Amino acid sequence: xxxxxxxxxxADVANAAGVSIATASRAxxxxxxxxxxxxxxxxxxAEQLGYVANVHARSLAGGSxxxxxxxxxxxxxxxxxxxxxxxxxxxxxxxxxxxxxxxxRDPESELRQIRSLVAHRVGAxxxxxSGFVDASLEATARAELEQxxxxxxxxxxxxxxxxxxxxxxPDNLEGARSVTSHLLGLGHTAIAVAAGSRTLTTVADxxxxxxxxxxxxxxxxxxxxxxxxxxxxxGGRECASRILAEHPATTAILALNDDMAIGCLTxxxxxxxxxxxxxxxxxxxxVAVAGDLAPGLTTVRLPMAxxxxxxxxxxxxxxxxxxxxxxxxxxxxxxxxTGPVGSFVVDATTGAVAAAGRRT
Amino acid sequence: xxxxxxxxxxADVANAAGVSIATASRAxxxxxxxxxxxxxxxxxxAEQLGYVANVHARSLAGGSxxxxxxxxxxxxxxxxxxxxxxxxxxxxxxxxxxxxxxxxRDPESELRQIRSLVAHRVGAxxxxxSGFVDASLEATARAELEQxxxxxxxxxxxxxxxxxxxxxxPDNLEGARSVTSHLLGLGHTAIAVAAGSRTLTTVADxxxxxxxxxxxxxxxxxxxxxxxxxxxxxGGRECASRILAEHPATTAILALNDDMAIGCLTxxxxxxxxxxxxxxxxxxxxVAVAGDLAPGLTTVRLPMAxxxxxxxxxxxxxxxxxxxxxxxxxxxxxxxxTGPVGSFVVDATTGAVAAAGRRT
DNA sequence: ATGAAAGCGCTAACAT
DNA sequence: ATGTTAGCGCTTTCAT
Numbered sequence: 001x002x003x004x005x006x007x008x009x010x011a012d013v014a015n016a017a018g019v020s021i022a023t024a025s026r027a028x029x030x031x032x033x034x035x036x037x038x039x040x041x042x043x044x045x046a047e048q049l050g051y052v053a054n055v056h057a058r059s060l061a062g063g064s065x066x067x068x069x070x071x072x073x074x075x076x077x078x079x080x081x082x083x084x085x086x087x088x089x090x091x092x093x094x095x096x097x098x099x100x101x102x103x104x105r106d107p108e109s110e111l112r113q114i115r116s117l118v119a120h121r122v123g124a125x126x127x128x129x130s131g132f133v134d135a136s137l138e139a140t141a142r143a144e145l146e147q148x149x150x151x152x153x154x155x156x157x158x159x160x161x162x163x164x165x166x167x168x169x170p171d172n173l174e175g176a177r178s179v180t181s182h183l184l185g186l187g188h189t190a191i192a193v194a195a196g197s198r199t200l201t202t203v204a205d206x207x208x209x210x211x212x213x214x215x216x217x218x219x220x221x222x223x224x225x226x227x228x229x230x231x232x233x234x235g236g237r238e239c240a241s242r243i244l245a246e247h248p249a250t251t252a253i254l255a256l257n258d259d260m261a262i263g264c265l266t267x268x269x270x271x272x273x274x275x276x277x278x279x280x281x282x283x284x285x286x287v288a289v290a291g292d293l294a295p296g297l298t299t300v301r302l303p304m305a306x307x308x309x310x311x312x313x314x315x316x317x318x319x320x321x322x323x324x325x326x327x328x329x330x331x332x333x334x335x336x337x338t339g340p341v342g343s344f345v346v347d348a349t350t351g352a353v354a355a356a357g358r359r360t
Numbered sequence: 361x362x363x364x365x366x367x368x369x370x371a372d373v374a375n376a377a378g379v380s381i382a383t384a385s386r387a388x389x390x391x392x393x394x395x396x397x398x399x400x401x402x403x404x405x406a407e408q409l410g411y412v413a414n415v416h417a418r419s420l421a422g423g424s425x426x427x428x429x430x431x432x433x434x435x436x437x438x439x440x441x442x443x444x445x446x447x448x449x450x451x452x453x454x455x456x457x458x459x460x461x462x463x464x465r466d467p468e469s470e471l472r473q474i475r476s477l478v479a480h481r482v483g484a485x486x487x488x489x490s491g492f493v494d495a496s497l498e499a500t501a502r503a504e505l506e507q508x509x510x511x512x513x514x515x516x517x518x519x520x521x522x523x524x525x526x527x528x529x530p531d532n533l534e535g536a537r538s539v540t541s542h543l544l545g546l547g548h549t550a551i552a553v554a555a556g557s558r559t560l561t562t563v564a565d566x567x568x569x570x571x572x573x574x575x576x577x578x579x580x581x582x583x584x585x586x587x588x589x590x591x592x593x594x595g596g597r598e599c600a601s602r603i604l605a606e607h608p609a610t611t612a613i614l615a616l617n618d619d620m621a622i623g624c625l626t627x628x629x630x631x632x633x634x635x636x637x638x639x640x641x642x643x644x645x646x647v648a649v650a651g652d653l654a655p656g657l658t659t660v661r662l663p664m665a666x667x668x669x670x671x672x673x674x675x676x677x678x679x680x681x682x683x684x685x686x687x688x689x690x691x692x693x694x695x696x697x698t699g700p701v702g703s704f705v706v707d708a709t710t711g712a713v714a715a716a717g718r719r720t
Numbered sequence: 721a722t723g724a725a726a727g728c729g730c731t732a733a734c735a736t
Numbered sequence: 737a738t739g740t741t742a743g744c745g746c747t748t749t750c751a752t
Contacts, residue, residue: 007511009729020739025731035737050507052479056416057729060744067459067480076445076648076665078438085436088462092469097476099427100460102448109452116457119412120427147410151367233652266652288436292593292626294654305436369745380723385747395721417745420728723752728745735740 008049017045028053059121068312069117070100071110073129077232077259078287079304083128083158086308094316096123103129105200105231107137114144124154124315128308130202131161137199138162149319156315158307160201166314166324168307172202172284175300175330176209179282180254182298182332184217187341188252188280191224194239194260196231203231206256206284231256236263244271251279251341258283258290261297265337276339286333296335303328368409377405388413419481427457428672429477433465433489437592437619438647439664443488443518446668454676456483463489465560465591467497474504484514484675488668490562491521497559498522509679516675518667520561526674526684528667532562532644535660535690536569539642540614542658542692544577547701548612548640551584554599554624555616556591563591566616566644591616596623604631611639611701618643618650621657625697636699646693656695663688 014024019038026034027042034042045051059065070087072080084100091098099122101113110129117125125148132138142163145155155165183191193210196203211221225247229235236255240263243250255261261283268275275281275295283290286301310326317324374384379398386394387402394402405411419425430447432440444460451458459482461473470489477485485508492498502523505515515525543551553570556563571581585607589595596615600623603610615621621643628635635641635655643650643659650657670686677684 007507011729021730022732022740023738026738029731033737038737052475054420054729055480056420057744058731060414060416060420060746061729061731062744074445075435075448076438076442078436078441081438081441081444082436084441084460085434085462088435088460092461092473095476097459097461097480099457100444100448101452101457102445113452115412116455120415120457147367233648262649262652265654269654288593289622289649292622293652294625294629370747371745381746382724382748383722386722389747391747393721398721414745417728418747420730420744421746422728422748721752724750726747726749728747730744731742732744733740733742736738 007054008051010051010053013042013046013049013051016049017042065121065123066095067097067099067120067122068124068126068315069120069122070098071113071117071125071127071129072100072102073105075100075102078289079257079259079285080128082288082304083308083311086305086310087126087312089305090309090312105129107132107141111141111144114141118144118148118153122153124156124312126308126311126315127155127157127161127163127165128159128311130159130200131157131163132199133201133204134199135162154315154319156311158311160205164323166311166317166320166326168311168314168326168328170302170307170328171330172205173209173212175284175302175332176206176256177213178330178332179284179298179300180210180213181217182334183252183254183280183282183338184213186252186280186338189219189341190247190249191252191254192243192247192250193224193226194236194243194253194255194264195226195228196235196256196260197228200231203256210254225250229260231260233259233263233266236260237267238263240264240267241271244268244273252338253279253281255281255283258285258287258297258299261299261337262289262293265293265295265297275337278342280338280341282338290333291335293337295337298335298338299333301331301333367414368411370411370413373402373406373409373411376409377402425481425483426455427459427480427482428484428486428675429480429482430458430460431470431473431477431485431487431489432460432462435460435462438649439617439619439645440488442647442664443668443671446665446670447486447672449665450669450672465489467492467501471501471504474501474508478504478508478513482513484516484672486668486671486675487515487517487521487523487525488519488671490519490560491517491523492559493561493564494559495522514675514679516671518671520565524683526671526677526680526686528671528674528686528688530662530667530688531690532565533569533572535644535662535692536566536616537573538690538692539644539658539660540570540573541577542694543612543614543640543642543698544573546612546640546698549579549701550607550609551612551614552603552607552610553584553586553614553616554596554603554620555586555588556595556620557588560591563616570614585610589620591620593619593623593626596620597627598623600624600627601631604628604633612698613639613641615641615643618645618647618657618659621659621697622649622653625653625655625657635697638702640698640701642698650693651695653697655697658695658698659693661691661693
């Protein structure tokens with residue numbers, strides 16, 4: 001018995017409204033070719049019956065897809081969750097739903113996730129993780145994505161990728177430059193960098209900005225220690241420890257993202273090293289909590305939610321002949337974790353720090 | 361011309377493998393009724409052709425859905441993003457994709473999002489936001505969900521809801537009790553609560569725990585000031601200001617989530633009030649940054665990622681006759697934001713604080 | 721064990 | 737302006 005169905009179909013609506021299923025379809029789609037009166041009646045009955053179109057049937061039949069995909073490295077990470085927030089906002093405004101995957105920064109997992117999204121025939125795809133400097137790591141994903149694009153799929157990426165797609169490009173270089181200049185301006189020259197893996201374009205680009213600023217200031221960019229660890233809070237802790245041990249003369253730690261900077265602050269606090277008295281610390285991204293730390297973190301603001309929104313916008317627009325690039329400014333935010341270089345004495349040869357004037 | 365198709369279909373695979381489409385389907389599904397050799401051959405050709413099943417066709421044809429829905433209040437909020445992380449982890453392990461919606465704590469928006477998820481015929485639905493104390497606010501959502509469940513959909517919720525569904529239930533009551541006892545044990549009696557809207561079950565339950573502990577200690581639960589503001593960092597700031605102004609004798613602020621606690625810490629720091637010297641502060645949830653704050657935040661740990669995983673697990677299991685409840689313990693985590701009540705003088709009648717012994 | 725064929729609910733020609 | 741109908745790609749009886 002048909003009436004015991006669980007969910008009403010378009011046919012049921014058409015029936016109840018006394019029109020053909022085609023007319024009902026047109027009415028629901030708001031398409032042309034239906035008289036206003038009929039369209040209205042159809043929509044009203046649909047409402048009454050609690051009709052909700054079956055997206056699967058719709059997309060199978062060639063109708064446009066109303067779901068978009070979002071790929072992030074780790075949704076639990078504030079950087080990505082803020083991007084996701086922007087994507088979700090815009091999506092819900094346009095009546096789209098979002099499928100989110102996280103890849104754990106593993107190119108292979110990323111590939112699997114992309115495949116799955118493609119299998120779901122999402123209408124658009126936003127890829128939010130950093131790319132890899134080594135293009136070959138992205139080669140398979142790239143091929144997959146190109147096939148997807150060839151089939152009419154739309155792709156936008158956030159950050160620099162070896163993918164031919166519309167891109168939202170945060171100005172990592174300029175941002176890193178400005179935070180480096182800020183430290184330089186405070187008199188710091190013994191700067192150490194707490195970096196994530198250099199295989200990530202984000203790390204590479206920010207590092208390039210740091211070194212450019214150093215070079216501009218007449219310093220030897222190659223002389224600055226770059227300590228590499230996972231691009232996370234724990235990685236930041238590790239970096240701080242190693243920097244303190246291996247480069248004791250350091251007066252400023254420039255972390256390449258906020259997560260690492262937060263880890264640095266925690267480690268320094270545990271070691272009883274005053275910030276910014278003895279060592280200044282900077283981050284990058286300006287995650288929501290950055291201003292609530294003690295000391296407030298000096299960092300470079302990236303408008304993550306806006307970036308997410310903009311990426312989805314790009315992906316939703318008609319494709320251009322050439323990939324579009326949407327640059328995003330990175331703005332220095334000075335808080336309390338940076339200060340003028342402290343007055344303590346460092347033995348130039350041994351690098352040993354004398355306690356003179358040291359304020360912890 | 362058929363060969364110019366973009367994506368291979370099952371028919372193409374069947375063709376290439378020299379079997380019928382039905383056999384191909386069985387082989388791919390790993391179903392019984394195909395000889396091992398044939399099944400193998402089919403799978404190999406599928407692999408070769410880069411075949412990926414069309415999810416829409418599959419689900420239209422009555423095959424099981426491989427996507428699950430997740431509803432959160434705000435994905436940018438660490439509490440929810442950590443839950444989401446757990447959900448995504450388990451999902452990807454089971455080959456499922458996740459559609460995420462955020463509702464901005466608005467019941468109407470929540471309803472829209474649920475509708476959209478239902479329209480997508482997701483196989484399971486996890487609802488992670490706090491419920492509302494007022495059942496009528498959830499009535500429509502409830503009806504929608506019941507219809508969904510009747511149609512074979514599976515639902516699990518995190519937190520107390522007026523929904524007949526499997527539930528992961530964090531022990532908000534006991535957690536609140538233990539953190540309150542902790543403060544009491546440190547000698548605090550002038551406690552003020554920084555709360556989110558009492559319309560949220562989470563707030564109501566935690567508040568009940570606080571008052572229970574107060575009552576157990578022989579104090580008048582009704583006498584404790586409960587300052588209400590948005591359940592966010594900014595709300596926390598607001599609460600701290602108001603508490604300082606309206607209840608100057610307060611020696612401990614008990615915030616009902618970490619976000620509010622973080623806001624409190626920031627506001628207190630700006631106002632030059634030492635924590636925990638002058639005022640102790642506690643949170644609830646133990647978001648990832650809680651330990652990285654200065655002072656480290658004393659709070660109640662909820663295993664958010666685990667809760668997300670468990671909720672999805674519940675939703676994926678065969679439904680029981682009665683809704684299942686999966687209790688989750690809440691564990692007190694003592695850090696540096698709480699300390700023994702300070703030695704300053706409060707005028708019992710006016711509540712004015714004398715600077716005596718005040719250590720800021 | 722394998723194949724043929726009937727839908728799943730919808731959209732988009734193609735009639736009228 | 738409205739109706740008829742042929743698929744979309746798959747799963748699943750029902751035959752064989």
